[in-house]
Amino acid sequence: MxxxxxxxxxxxxxxxxxxxxxxxxxSRSLPMSLLRAREAxxxxxxxxxxxxxxxxxQWRILRALSAVDEIEVTELAHVAFLLGPSLxxxxxxxxxxxxxxxxxxxxxxxxxVVSISAKGLKLIEAVxxxxxxxxxxxxxxxxxxxxxxxxxxxxxxxxxxAGMNSADEAELEADE
Amino acid sequence: MxxxxxxxxxxxxxxxxxxxxxxxxxSRSLPMSLLRAREAxxxxxxxxxxxxxxxxxQWRILRALSAVDEIEVTELAHVAFLLGPSLxxxxxxxxxxxxxxxxxxxxxxxxxVVSISAKGLKLIEAVxxxxxxxxxxxxxxxxxxxxxxxxxxxxxxxxxxAGMNSADEAELEADE
DNA sequence: GGGAGATGATTAACATGTTAAGTAGATTTC
DNA sequence: GAAATCTACTTAACATGTTAATCATCTCCC
Numbered sequence: 001m002x003x004x005x006x007x008x009x010x011x012x013x014x015x016x017x018x019x020x021x022x023x024x025x026x027s028r029s030l031p032m033s034l035l036r037a038r039e040a041x042x043x044x045x046x047x048x049x050x051x052x053x054x055x056x057x058q059w060r061i062l063r064a065l066s067a068v069d070e071i072e073v074t075e076l077a078h079v080a081f082l083l084g085p086s087l088x089x090x091x092x093x094x095x096x097x098x099x100x101x102x103x104x105x106x107x108x109x110x111x112x113v114v115s116i117s118a119k120g121l122k123l124i125e126a127v128x129x130x131x132x133x134x135x136x137x138x139x140x141x142x143x144x145x146x147x148x149x150x151x152x153x154x155x156x157x158x159x160x161x162a163g164m165n166s167a168d169e170a171e172l173e174a175d176e
Numbered sequence: 177m178x179x180x181x182x183x184x185x186x187x188x189x190x191x192x193x194x195x196x197x198x199x200x201x202x203s204r205s206l207p208m209s210l211l212r213a214r215e216a217x218x219x220x221x222x223x224x225x226x227x228x229x230x231x232x233x234q235w236r237i238l239r240a241l242s243a244v245d246e247i248e249v250t251e252l253a254h255v256a257f258l259l260g261p262s263l264x265x266x267x268x269x270x271x272x273x274x275x276x277x278x279x280x281x282x283x284x285x286x287x288x289v290v291s292i293s294a295k296g297l298k299l300i301e302a303v304x305x306x307x308x309x310x311x312x313x314x315x316x317x318x319x320x321x322x323x324x325x326x327x328x329x330x331x332x333x334x335x336x337x338a339g340m341n342s343a344d345e346a347e348l349e350a351d352e
Numbered sequence: 353g354g355g356a357g358a359t360g361a362t363t364a365a366c367a368t369g370t371t372a373a374g375t376a377g378a379t380t381t382c
Numbered sequence: 383g384a385a386a387t388c389t390a391c392t393t394a395a396c397a398t399g400t401t402a403a404t405c406a407t408c409t410c411c412c
Contacts, residue, residue, distance in 0.1 A: 026240055038210035041333070073360075074359095084361065109408085153326050153329070231367065264393080265393095285378085363403080367398100368397100374393070378389070378390095380385105381385090382385090
């Protein structure tokens with residue numbers, strides 16, 4: 001009866017002979033571990049955000065804006081960890097929904113200064129309690145101390161890889 | 177003077193009076209930590225993949241396929257941690273590039289069975305050395321032991337949050 | 353003070369994430 | 383054994399990720 005392959009993690013033991021030795025048990029690679037962990041966390045928040053008509057990134061932006069009086073777009077991109085083009089689109093939408101306000105910087109007409117609106121603050125206040133409750137439950141389940149330790153290790157990973165970029169790009173054959 | 181706020185991390189100390197107490201230092205939230213850590217890692221791999229005309233997700237799929245003889249689409253989605261629609265599109269493209277092959281399952285015409293082609297394997301072999309070297313360098317910088325510990329903690333986080341959505345969403349398998 | 357280059361932001365183009373709807377084939381139910 | 387239902391994808395529609403190109407300003411330097 002269709003004998004579905006069950007929910008075998010890797011699927012390789014039932015699938016016949018291996019073509020090659022697996023380079024690294026794929027699902028245990030660092031990028032996959034990070035991806036799955038983050039998805040497990042975000043899965044908790046998304047329904048609540050969605051109920052308020054917000055995506056994860058829109059929420060990040062409003063959160064960041066709620067902590068300052070105003071901020072320039074480039075710095076907002078840095079804080080909310082979004083690329084310029086994504087931020088541009090989202091700001092356009094949030095401005096159309098009147099959740100934020102935008103004006104040109106006085107000293108430099110290229111720069112735009114963004115701030116959250118009263119309506120935006122109201123939305124934040126509506127979402128925050130649920131969001132905080134979810135975060136508290138995650139902390140409770142995982143353990144506050146362990147969570148802090150995890151974040152420290154993540155920060156160390158990020159910092160340790162910071163200067164690694166320049167080394168490999170030149171090494172790769174470009175063949176032009 | 178609305179002077180430029182320099183590159184202050186949070187931007188709040190110079191930005192004037194806070195509108196509210198920050199709920200949680202935003203950039204230190206767990207989702208942000210995970211996002212930044214993963215991005216720091218992927219930033220190392222993307223240039224190499226790009227040189228071979230592959231995106232991160234396409235590489236995940238080929239990697240997963242290279243470890244098995246063949247696999248059904250649903251299980252591939254699970255292993256490569258991709259949603260169905262994304263996988264559908266990517267498989268269509270990879271098939272057009274003749275990097276994979278697809279056929280219908282014998283026992284169930286709804287199911288599709290996917291396998292990597294010789295050309296796909298060749299591509300894997302071309303990318304793997306650089307990829308392995310980058311992974312080795314990351315491991316060296318961070319420490320093999322610490323890396324294993326981090327992955328264990330990430331796994332524990334994922335596992336700990338597994339049953340948490342049943343609180344307000346749906347109970348998938350318990351009853352119906 | 354004007355042109356070359358740098359910078360901040362947006363737009364373009366393509367790939368993926370995410371949810372909803374659609375389709376074809378299988379399973380159940382009466 | 384045919385309709386109702388379920389299942390495995392696939393498409394559709396919209397939002398974001400990612401890189402390149404564009405546009406407007408700004409800075410530097412002669």
